[in-house]
Amino acid sequence: MFVRRDKLLKQVEETIALVPITVLIGARQVGKTTFLKNLTLQKPSLYLVGQDPDVAFLFTQVTTIESYLKINLHPELDGFLLLDEFQFIADISTTLKLLVDLHPKLKIICSGSSSLEIIQHVEESLAGRVHIIDVYSLSFSEYLRFQNEELFTLYNKYDSCTADEIVDSKIKYYFDEYLIYGGLPRIALTKGEQPKIQMLDDIYKTYLLRDVRSYVKNEDAVGFNKLLVMLASQIGNMINVHELANTTGLVYRKCEDYIFLLEQMFIIKLVQPFFTNKRKVILKMKKVYFTDIGLRNIIFANFVKLDRRTDSGAIFENIIFLELMRKIPSYAKIYFYRTKDGSEVDFIVDDLKNKYAFETKYKSFIKMINLKSLIGLQNIESLAKSFIISKNLNASEDKTRFVQGYLTEKIELLG
Known part of the structure; x- marks a missing residue:
C-alpha cells in the first residue's frame, strides 16, 4: 500500500528544479x-x-553507465535516474559528477541510510550540484493519513488555533497511538497492538x-547494547x-x-x-532524542x-522535538536552554531571522499559566513568540501561545 507524503514530495520537486542531484x-x-x-x-x-553488485559494476566506468542509461532510460539521458542505497557504490560521487556535467538534462535522485558513508561520497566534488534532504519517520499528519484518508482531510482543516473540543476524538486517539508506536511507515500500516510491537522488534x-x-567490535557488543538502553532511558535529558x-x-572514547x-x-x-551568558548556562552536555519513538520504546x-508510565513527559517532549525537526528548514537550528540554577526551556528554534521558545507539558490545563523559565528567557532574549505545547489547551496572550501536541505541525513560524 502506497500513501503519498506530500511534504517530502514538495521538497524533492523544489530541489530538482535547482540542482541536478538530490x-x-x-x-x-x-x-x-x-x-x-x-x-x-x-x-x-x-x-x-x-546494493546490487551488478548495478555497482555499471558505475565502475562512466562510459558503461552512460551506455546503460542511453538504452534503458533515454537516448540523450533526458530523464531521472533514481538510485537507491547509493552509498554502496565505490567512488560514486565522482561518477555522478561526471554524469551530470556531461549530460545537463539528466537529473539524479539518490537515497542512503547512513551518513557515515554518504558524507564520504557526497563531498567536495559535488559542491554546487547536490542538495541533501533529511527523511524522517512519519509526522503525525502523515501517520493519520496512513490510518484514514477522511480523518487526514479533516485534520487539514484545522489550524494552530483550533480548540480541543472541536477536534474529532478519533484524531486524538491516533495521536495517543502515535506517541507509543511512532511513525515508521510499516508500523503505521500494521493493525493491532501486538502486531505493531512484533513489527518494531523485527525492524530493530x-x-x-x-x-x-x-x-561495533565484538568485545563491545554487551556494552553497546547497554548504551542503547541507557540512551533510551534518558530521552529529553542531558x-x-x-x-x-x-x-x-x-x-x-568508545x-x-x-x-x-x-x-x-x-x-x-x-x-x-x-x-x-556563558557563565550562567550549561555548555558542554547535550540532550538526546530518538528519531522514532516506537524504536525507542522497543529498545526500552x-x-x-502513557497515563500509566513515568516517562510520559519525556516521550511527549521527544515527539514534539521530531515534529519541529520535520517542520523547520535545513538551515534552522533547535537548541535547549538550561542555566546552572536549573531554569530550563525545552527548545529554542532559531531560523536565522527569529527565535521561538517551546516548552512541552504532558498535562491538561484549564487556563493559561505563566512559566518562570519562559519569562526569564524572554527577559534576556528577543523571542518572536513562545509556545507551550500541552495535551488540551489552546489559548493566547501577548507573545505566548498554548497549543495542543497533535497540532504542533500546524504552528506557523514567522517568515
Missing part, C-alpha cells in the same frame, strides 16, 4: 525506497539499487542491529558520557564514538545548548499506555 538520507525503514519507487515524474525514470533486530553492529561509560563498561555512530545512523539526535521494552 540525496535523500535517513534511517532504514522511514520510507525512502517506497517514495522513490512511486515518484511520478514528468520525464522517463529508471530505478536502480546500489533485522535492520538496526544488523547495520549498526557492523561498526547525557553525561563519563556516567554512560561507567555504566556500560565501555571506555570513554562510548563517545558509539554515540556519534548512532547519530550518524539516524537513530538518535543530539541537541546543543543555547546560551546568551515498554509499551504501556
Whole structure:
C-alpha cells in the first residue's frame, strides 16, 4: 500500500528544479525506497539499487553507465535516474559528477541510510550540484493519513488555533497511538497492538542491529547494547558520557564514538545548548532524542499506555522535538536552554531571522499559566513568540501561545 507524503514530495520537486542531484538520507525503514519507487515524474525514470553488485559494476566506468542509461532510460539521458542505497557504490560521487556535467538534462535522485558513508561520497566534488534532504519517520499528519484518508482531510482543516473540543476524538486517539508506536511507515500500516510491537522488534533486530553492529567490535557488543538502553532511558535529558561509560563498561572514547555512530545512523539526535551568558548556562552536555519513538520504546521494552508510565513527559517532549525537526528548514537550528540554577526551556528554534521558545507539558490545563523559565528567557532574549505545547489547551496572550501536541505541525513560524 502506497500513501503519498506530500511534504517530502514538495521538497524533492523544489530541489530538482535547482540542482541536478538530490540525496535523500535517513534511517532504514522511514520510507525512502517506497517514495522513490512511486515518484511520478514528468520525464522517463529508471530505478536502480546500489546494493546490487551488478548495478555497482555499471558505475565502475562512466562510459558503461552512460551506455546503460542511453538504452534503458533515454537516448540523450533526458530523464531521472533514481538510485537507491547509493552509498554502496565505490567512488560514486565522482561518477555522478561526471554524469551530470556531461549530460545537463539528466537529473539524479539518490537515497542512503547512513551518513557515515554518504558524507564520504557526497563531498567536495559535488559542491554546487547536490542538495541533501533529511527523511524522517512519519509526522503525525502523515501517520493519520496512513490510518484514514477522511480523518487526514479533516485534520487539514484545522489550524494552530483550533480548540480541543472541536477536534474529532478519533484524531486524538491516533495521536495517543502515535506517541507509543511512532511513525515508521510499516508500523503505521500494521493493525493491532501486538502486531505493531512484533513489527518494531523485527525492524530493530533485522535492520538496526544488523547495520549498526557492523561498526561495533565484538568485545563491545554487551556494552553497546547497554548504551542503547541507557540512551533510551534518558530521552529529553542531558547525557553525561563519563556516567554512560561507567555504566556500560565501555571506555570513554568508545562510548563517545558509539554515540556519534548512532547519530550518524539516524537513530538518535543530539541537541546543543543555547546560551546568551556563558557563565550562567550549561555548555558542554547535550540532550538526546530518538528519531522514532516506537524504536525507542522497543529498545526500552515498554509499551504501556502513557497515563500509566513515568516517562510520559519525556516521550511527549521527544515527539514534539521530531515534529519541529520535520517542520523547520535545513538551515534552522533547535537548541535547549538550561542555566546552572536549573531554569530550563525545552527548545529554542532559531531560523536565522527569529527565535521561538517551546516548552512541552504532558498535562491538561484549564487556563493559561505563566512559566518562570519562559519569562526569564524572554527577559534576556528577543523571542518572536513562545509556545507551550500541552495535551488540551489552546489559548493566547501577548507573545505566548498554548497549543495542543497533535497540532504542533500546524504552528506557523514567522517568515
